[in-house]
Amino acid sequence: MRALCWNGVNDLRVERVPDPTILAPQDAIIKVGLSSVCGSDLHLIGGYVPTMRAGDIIGHEFLGEVVEKGPEVTRLNRGDRVITVSIIGCGKCWHCEHEEFSLCDNSNPQPAFEEMAYGHCTAGIFGYSHAFGGYAGSHAEYIRVPFADTNCFRVPEGVTDEQAVFVSDAVPTGYMAADMGNIKPGDVVAVWGCGGVGQMAMKSAFLMGAERVIGIDRFPDRLRAAQMKAGAETLDYSRVDIYDALLAMTGGRGPDVCIDAVGMEADSGAPSTKGLAIEDLYDRGKQALRLESDRPAVLRQMIQCCRKGGTLSIVGVYGGLIDKFPMGAAMNKALTFRMGQQHGQRYVKRLFEHIEKGELDPAYLLTHKWALDDAPQGYRMFKEKADDCMRVVFAP
Amino acid sequence: MTRGRDGGRRLEGSAGTLERWAAILGGTALGFAGARRGSWTLAALGGGLFLAGAAGVPLSSPLRQVALPAMRREPTTTQANVTIAVPANKLFRHWRNVRHLAALFPHLDAVEILSDTESRWKAHGPGGVPVVWNSRLDKVRENELITWHTLEGADLPHRGTVLFRPAPGGRGTEVSLTLAYHPPGGAGGDAVSRLFGAAPEQQAREALRRLKRIMEVGELPTIEGQPSGRAERGRVTAKLREVTG
Numbered sequence: 301m302r303a304l305c306w307n308g309v310n311d312l313r314v315e316r317v318p319d320p321t322i323l324a325p326q327d328a329i330i331k332v333g334l335s336s337v338c339g340s341d342l343h344l345i346g347g348y349v350p351t352m353r354a355g356d357i358i359g360h361e362f363l364g365e366v367v368e369k370g371p372e373v374t375r376l377n378r379g380d381r382v383i384t385v386s387i388i389g390c391g392k393c394w395h396c397e398h399e400e401f402s403l404c405d406n407s408n409p410q411p412a413f414e415e416m417a418y419g420h421c422t423a424g425i426f427g428y429s430h431a432f433g434g435y436a437g438s439h440a441e442y443i444r445v446p447f448a449d450t451n452c453f454r455v456p457e458g459v460t461d462e463q464a465v466f467v468s469d470a471v472p473t474g475y476m477a478a479d480m481g482n483i484k485p486g487d488v489v490a491v492w493g494c495g496g497v498g499q500m501a502m503k504s505a506f507l508m509g510a511e512r513v514i515g516i517d518r519f520p521d522r523l524r525a526a527q528m529k530a531g532a533e534t535l536d537y538s539r540v541d542i543y544d545a546l547l548a549m550t551g552g553r554g555p556d557v558c559i560d561a562v563g564m565e566a567d568s569g570a571p572s573t574k575g576l577a578i579e580d581l582y583d584r585g586k587q588a589l590r591l592e593s594d595r596p597a598v599l600r601q602m603i604q605c606c607r608k609g610g611t612l613s614i615v616g617v618y619g620g621l622i623d624k625f626p627m628g629a630a631m632n633k634a635l636t637f638r639m640g641q642q643h644g645q646r647y648v649k650r651l652f653e654h655i656e657k658g659e660l661d662p663a664y665l666l667t668h669k670w671a672l673d674d675a676p677q678g679y680r681m682f683k684e685k686a687d688d689c690m691r692v693v694f695a696p
Numbered sequence: 697m698t699r700g701r702d703g704g705r706r707l708e709g710s711a712g713t714l715e716r717w718a719a720i721l722g723g724t725a726l727g728f729a730g731a732r733r734g735s736w737t738l739a740a741l742g743g744g745l746f747l748a749g750a751a752g753v754p755l756s757s758p759l760r761q762v763a764l765p766a767m768r769r770e771p772t773t774t775q776a777n778v779t780i781a782v783p784a785n786k787l788f789r790h791w792r793n794v795r796h797l798a799a800l801f802p803h804l805d806a807v808e809i810l811s812d813t814e815s816r817w818k819a820h821g822p823g824g825v826p827v828v829w830n831s832r833l834d835k836v837r838e839n840e841l842i843t844w845h846t847l848e849g850a851d852l853p854h855r856g857t858v859l860f861r862p863a864p865g866g867r868g869t870e871v872s873l874t875l876a877y878h879p880p881g882g883a884g885g886d887a888v889s890r891l892f893g894a895a896p897e898q899q900a901r902e903a904l905r906r907l908k909r910i911m912e913v914g915e916l917p918t919i920e921g922q923p924s925g926r927a928e929r930g931r932v933t934a935k936l937r938e939v940t941g
Contacts, residue, residue: 305925317923322917355925372914390913394781394867406909409917412898424917444922447913452757 302696303357304675309347312676314357317357319473320436320444325372328448330364330384334465335438336666336693337361338386339495339680340617343564344429345679348593349414349619351430359439360386360426361468366452366463367442375449377596381461382452384445385644386469388424389434393451401600403639407447408433417620422641429464439675441696451461462669465693466496466662467651472644473615474500474561480638481557483508488550490514490605491532492598493561494522496665496691497615501559502530503660514549516542521688529664546605556610558602562590563616564594586623593620603630614639665691672696773876776900780908782870784860787911790840791858800903803827814847827851845881853878871907873900 303317320329322618338361345358366380376382389401396404404423407416413431424446427437434499445451454462475495483489489505491498494517502513513528513539518538521548526532535545546555567580572635583595602612612635667690672680678692687693759781780787790796794807795817801819808816810830829850833844845855859872875896909916 301923303923303925307925313925315925320923323918323919323921326913326915353924353926357924390909390917392781392912394779397781406913407917409906409919415901433917434919436919436924440923446917479873 301441302438302672303604304672304694305354306344306352306356306358306361307354310345312345312358312677314673314680317440319597320440322370323444324370324446325370326447326449327370328366328373328445328452330362330382330445330452330695331367332362332364332438332441332443332445333381334364334461334669334693334695335359335362335440335672336468336470336496336691337545337679338464338469338691339493339497340428340563341679342683343617343619344612345683346565348564348587349429349431351434353430354550355436356427356434357417357436357438357440357452357493359437360428361465361470362426362438362443363440363455363465363468366442366448369448373448373663376454380452382606383455383463383464383468383648384426384438384443385472385642385648386426386428386451387641387644388426388433388446389450389625389631389645390447396450396645399643401643401645403643410434425641439672439694439696441672450645453645453652456652456656458486459652459661462663462666462693463466463655463661464652466500466665466691467644467655468663469642469644470496470691471500471651471660472647473497473642473664473688474502476640476642476644477501477556477559477561477613477615478504478510479647480615480640481505481508481559481611482638483510483529483689485509487556488512488514488553489559490516490546490555490602491526491559491561492516492566492602493616494519494526494534495561496662498522498559498561499525499530499665499690500660501561501615502526502532502660505557505559506531507654507659512549514546514555519685522685522690525664525690541607542601550607554605554607554610556607558606558610558612560598560602560612560614560616562598562621564596566595566597566599566616583623592623594618594622596622596625600624600626603633603635606633606635608633609635611636611638615642617641641664666693668692670694721750750932773874773898774873774897775872776897776898776904777870777872777905778901778908779863779867779870780911781913784839784862784869787869787871787907788842790907791842792836796910801899801904819852829853871904873904875900 301317301319302314305315307313341358365384366376366378366382368375383658384621387402388407389396389404390406393405395467402423407424408421409424410430410433414421415476424433426435478501481489483505487510489510491501491513494515498515502515505513514530515523515532515534516537517523518536523534523536526534580596582677583597586592587595598616606612667688670692672694674696678694681687681689682692701816763769797807798804803819806818806819810816813833814830816830821827828854830847831844833848834845836842839860841859843857846853854875855878857874863870906916
């Protein structure tokens with residue numbers, strides 16, 4: 301089959317590889333119908349996540365059809381149209397039983413990397429480096445899904461492929477971000493990053509009762525989508541000082557909930573933002589020298605802006621270490637930090653219901669549908685945010 | 697860092713990637729441990745274990761020569777702990793059936809029961825070198841504890857304990873595996889590493905992890921045999937070689 305392989309930093313190629321086969325009794329093979337890019341892939345492509353190996357197939361947000369299943373798969377049938385949650389749960393460990401699927405004890409076949417770096421290992425993720433299990437990704441004609449009964453979900457009739465594909469990752473990640481914010485009536489929610497996950501977080505925040513939602517980004521098309529599609533007010537951080545603007549919009553209180561949908565490759569802002577150009581240079585320099593692995597500009601800004609006693613909800617991906625973390629502000633302002641990779645399996649049913657009722661329509665994230673053969677160019681466009689690209693989705 | 701023979705699933709990462717990973721994150725982990733306990737001895741021990749764990753990595757050999765002698769002299773005691781969401785009696789029964797142990801310790805080839813308390817164990821090291829020992833049970837407390845020691849003439853003299861305790865709050869069972877290696881000449885952990893290509897600490901941890909996964913989900917997660925661009929390139933190279941002789 302054809303598959304998009306990572307061959308080194310910024311080196312993606314579509315190659316012929318063997319078809320996947322059933323390797324364990326709880327596996328299923330999915331014929332991929334749609335497979336989306338994700339902002340978190342950019343960390344891999346840029347070389348910020350160690351333990352990638354040349355030849356790894358990437359991609360983790362996909363929809364397809366069950367074409368083969370292992371003898372212990374009971375809840376799926378050949379021909380089922382399914383989405384698969386990007387983060388793999390075994391379905392049996394204490395964490396999976398408590399619906400914390402991304403903390404699964406058992407789905408990562410290569411736990412030693414994470415145990416050394418993080419103290420414990422977390423769940424395996426499709427196409428997301430060997431630290432997260434080394435599972436082959438979905439930018440391919442077929443993909444093998446382990447523990448298929450836990451991770452694959454049949455798509456209801458009333459939900460289109462273009463809506464469903466994002467229920468793999470972007471929708472549950474955004475939804476969980478809002479969920480972790482524990483939003484109460486009257487709350488103002490600020491969302492850093494208006495990409496796919498940020499859009500879904502904004503929409504979800506309204507579904508959970510937020511009074512106002514403010515989206516922060518610098519790309520005009522994304523800010524426009526945040527306004528038009530997610531119903532948010534927007535701030536362009538390259539033009540305004542975010543702290544001043546957020547306080548002005550909230551009577552000096554600051555947002556009650558701050559959501560990070562950016563992660564480790566944040567930039568600290570444009571020259572117009574006071575002093576932040578120096579901060580950005582500092583973080584980029586340290587990251588390049590591997591003295592810090594992640595750039596925490598969004599985190600710092602959220603801590604500064606958040607209302608006293610408010611909540612920071614972090615779903616943008618971090619991999620390693622950050623520097624100059626304003627712990628004093630966080631502690632003295634009594635902030636609550638919630639974070640994590642999505643526990644998608646917990647939300648899928650609810651999300652399909654929202655979509656069927658017309659309360660949520662993630663299909664607008666799909667701005668480009670391309671052939672798999674064009675995937676390297678697709679990622680380039682996505683990375684450079686050219687042609688108003690929110691998400692390019694490959695149809696193999 | 698899992699090196700060596702994790703059921704054959706070796707992480708064949710390039711030294712560059714792994715060394716970077718090790719440098720960035722391993723160093724930090726140790727730094728934290730050192731700072732937290734304020735103990736240089738502990739930091740040094742951690743460093744030794746880390747390097748032993750990384751022994752399968754193509755780390756530069758001078759580094760290994762400097763760091764490993766520190767662990768050579770004394771018998772090596774290692775402990776691993778895991779919580780398994782399964783009642784103790786099931787785990788105890790599983791462990792008592794020696795046929796199940798080869799799945800936990802991939803180096804193990806055969807266990808022969810000689811009597812109620814004695815058994816003969818055959819394992820293999822790198823290149824299939826046989827490693828043989830006789831073992832005697834010391835204590836067996838139903839659903840709680842099994843201890844054993846090896847008898848005179850063992851290729852891998854050691855004592856072992858596996859302990860099962862109920863975990864609080866319905867979390868299942870806490871399992872501890874303690875292994876103390878006493879090779880003649882006193883080259884504890886190093887001998888084990890030499891025999892099995894992995895540090896004892898890592899072996900104990902991997903064994904308990906396999907037990908957990910087998911008991912909780914009934915299979916070990918794997919990526920062995922999945923497609924990648926590597927396999928194909930390998931085949932192309934092989935074909936080229938065939939063609940070009």
